Amino acid sequence: EADIYQTPRYLVIGTGKKITLECSQTMGHDKMYWYQQDPGMELHLIHYSYGVNSTEKGDLSSESTVSRIRTEHFPLTLESARPSHTSQYLCASSELYWRQIDSPLHFGNGTRLTVT
Amino acid sequence: SQQGEEDPQALSIQEGENATMNCSYKTSINNLQWYRQNSGRGLVHLILIRSNEREKHSGRLRVTLDTSKKSSSLLITASRAADTASYFCATDDGSARQLTFGSGTQLTVLP
Numbered sequence: 001e002a003d004i005y006q007t008p009r010y011l012v013i014g015t016g017k018k019i020t021l022e023c024s025q026t027m028g029h030d031k032m033y034w035y036q037q038d039p040g041m042e043l044h045l046i047h048y049s050y051g052v053n054s055t056e057k058g059d060l061s062s063e064s065t066v067s068r069i070r071t072e073h074f075p076l077t078l079e080s081a082r083p084s085h086t087s088q089y090l091c092a093s094s095e096l097y098w099r100q101i102d103s104p105l106h107f108g109n110g111t112r113l114t115v116t
Numbered sequence: 117s118q119q120g121e122e123d124p125q126a127l128s129i130q131e132g133e134n135a136t137m138n139c140s141y142k143t144s145i146n147n148l149q150w151y152r153q154n155s156g157r158g159l160v161h162l163i164l165i166r167s168n169e170r171e172k173h174s175g176r177l178r179v180t181l182d183t184s185k186k187s188s189s190l191l192i193t194a195s196r197a198a199d200t201a202s203y204f205c206a207t208d209d210g211s212a213r214q215l216t217f218g219s220g221t222q223l224t225v226l227p
Contacts, residue, residue: 102208
């Protein structure tokens with residue numbers, strides 16, 4: 001198993017609350033990602049980062065924001081949670097393409113978010 | 117639209133049987149990867165096959181790639197109950213951007 005950690009594992013929160021999902025990796029990977037996945041469905045990329053101070057939006061429009069102040073840390077924040085944000089959020093990391101072509105993704109175990 | 121699509125969506129077999137899952141994609145690729153996801157967990161990388169390779173083995177896993185048909189298959193031989201999981205293919209188009217995942221095949225291996 002890869003050394004990438006997500007907290008909390010489960011989160012139930014009311015509408016309108018601000019939340020931050022944490023993701024940390026100890027592999028020194030430059031590239032990190034956030035995916036959103038509904039149960040039994042495909043993964044949708046919502047944010048990614050090439051390294052410190054780099055953040056990019058993915059293919060799926062999201063009301064969340066991310067930051068990358070340290071290499072190992074890539075938190076995702078929802079300023080005002082809504083029931084439509086209920087989903088599983090998966091964090092992943094990999095080597096930069098130019099460092100290691102064909103670098104696979106290493107995933108955390110996810111945060112299952114429920115907004116009531 | 118998604119790049120990879122797995123077929124079948126769900127597969128149920130008896131322990132000891134072989135399981136075959138297929139993935140089709142739409143654009144040129146640099147490599148294709150297979151991942152496994154146990155229920156409620158993150159994905160785990162299984163195997164990667166490059167565009168210039170036709171077949172690759174890893175333990176009980178065998179992956180084939182046919183770039184002319186834009187398709188790949190994952191064969192799990194002598195399946196075990198512990199193989200029960202969702203299996204996703206993901207394509208890398210070589211642009212150094214992100215992988216594109218398919219919708220997955222849910223495999224159930226009955227003891």
